[in-house]
Amino acid sequence: MSKQATQDMETRIASLLKRSDLSVTESRRKILHLFLEQTGALAHGDIERKAGEKFDRVTVYRTLQTFVEKGIIHTIPTADNSIRYALCKDECSGGHHHDHHIHFVCSQCDNTYCLDDVVTPDIKLPKGYQAEHVEVVVEGVCKNCR
Amino acid sequence: MSKQATQDMETRIASLLKRSDLSVTESRRKILHLFLEQTGALAHGDIERKAGEKFDRVTVYRTLQTFVEKGIIHTIPTADNSIRYALCKDECSGGHHHDHHIHFVCSQCDNTYCLDDVVTPDIKLPKGYQAEHVEVVVEGVCKNCR
DNA sequence: TAGATTTTGCAACTATGTTGCCTTTTCATA
DNA sequence: TATGAAAAGGCAACATAGTTGCAAAATCTA
Ligand SMILES: [Mn+2]
Ligand SMILES: [Mn+2]
Ligand SMILES: [Zn+2]
Ligand SMILES: [Zn+2]
Numbered sequence: 126m127s128k129q130a131t132q133d134m135e136t137r138i139a140s141l142l143k144r145s146d147l148s149v150t151e152s153r154r155k156i157l158h159l160f161l162e163q164t165g166a167l168a169h170g171d172i173e174r175k176a177g178e179k180f181d182r183v184t185v186y187r188t189l190q191t192f193v194e195k196g197i198i199h200t201i202p203t204a205d206n207s208i209r210y211a212l213c214k215d216e217c218s219g220g221h222h223h224d225h226h227i228h229f230v231c232s233q234c235d236n237t238y239c240l241d242d243v244v245t246p247d248i249k250l251p252k253g254y255q256a257e258h259v260e261v262v263v264e265g266v267c268k269n270c271r
Numbered sequence: 272m273s274k275q276a277t278q279d280m281e282t283r284i285a286s287l288l289k290r291s292d293l294s295v296t297e298s299r300r301k302i303l304h305l306f307l308e309q310t311g312a313l314a315h316g317d318i319e320r321k322a323g324e325k326f327d328r329v330t331v332y333r334t335l336q337t338f339v340e341k342g343i344i345h346t347i348p349t350a351d352n353s354i355r356y357a358l359c360k361d362e363c364s365g366g367h368h369h370d371h372h373i374h375f376v377c378s379q380c381d382n383t384y385c386l387d388d389v390v391t392p393d394i395k396l397p398k399g400y401q402a403e404h405v406e407v408v409v410e411g412v413c414k415n416c417r
Numbered sequence: 418t419a420g421a422t423t424t425t426g427c428a429a430c431t432a433t434g435t436t437g438c439c440t441t442t443t444c445a446t447a
Numbered sequence: 448t449a450t451g452a453a454a455a456g457g458c459a460a461c462a463t464a465g466t467t468g469c470a471a472a473a474t475c476t477a
Contacts, residue, residue: 148443181457202348246392253414260408267373268399294474327426
């Protein structure tokens with residue numbers, strides 16, 4: 126990556142943090158960096174491995190929690206019970222997420238993708254049930270693995 | 272519950288286990304009992320609490336795992352990352368689950384329901400992605416909580 | 418009912434997540 | 448650009464969740 130591109134990335138990261146009223150700290154920059162240079166989602170473990178040498182485990186937990194609260198990342202529920210995190214689009218912010226896309230988990234490479242263009246379907250529920258939020262996770266084989 | 276009804280229940284449990292080629296043991300009977308007398312799903316913690324005085328934690332883990340493998344129960348992924356388990360319909364069996372219904376988690380009472388009559392929708396995926404399994408979890412307010 | 422097979426309990430261990438407290442860093446303002 | 452309040456990080460200790468190997472106990476087959 127060119128010096129210019131690196132600079133741009135750092136600027137982008139700082140402004141993203143400031144926009145969310147977060148102070149710009151080294152661990153936040155590092156973890157946000159991980160998300161920005163990544164296509165798919167990251168599991169907590171991934172992040173800890175990639176950022177963990179430099180930061181305490183507790184800091185990673187707290188940083189992710191803060192990012193979720195501020196609408197910077199969102200969680201993706203999976204069948205194997207390992208939370209994954211992915212960047213939100215710009216519409217999400219403090220306290221309110223507006224992610225209505227579905228998620229795809231590849232059974233081969235185990236990568237998790239936000240399919241931003243596939244919106245969650247309307248589900249017709251039995252009388253009495255009132256939907257607030259719909260979560261769809263599709264498991265299958267991804268583009269790269271066929 | 273009448274003596275007759277209790278007897279019926281025990282018979283039902285034993286034959287369910289035998290049908291899955293499982294030996295009839297006390298812990299399996301107890302845990303299966305919990306599912307049969309229950310409407311919604313059970314979290315691992317629930318089960319451990321209700322059966323745990325009598326059985327070791329490890330036994331609960333192993334029993335649930337066996338039940339999932341044999342198609343007696345299925346897992347339900349949730350946003351808070353606590354696996355829940357619910358009874359399968361009869362079509363599920365050794366190694367192959369055929370649950371195509373959606374799940375509902377109540378944000379008030381935290382109960383989880385299998386909505387057996389609501390089938391998972393067909394999701395149109397971007398070119399290249401191949402779906403094998405679709406998981407839908409709706410969060411909202413349940414029948415009893417409104 | 419005996420013996421092979423399966424399941425269980427126990428102990429020890431790893432992984433995951435949380436909390437309190439003190440130190441360090443950040444940021445606003447002087 | 449120096450200063451101090453406020454926020455964030457690191458550390459230690461703890462709590463909970465899940466796994467493994469092995470010997471004892473229960474189940475099933477014949
Ligand atoms: Mn997403
Ligand atoms: Mn179900
Ligand atoms: Zn893949
Ligand atoms: Zn409810």
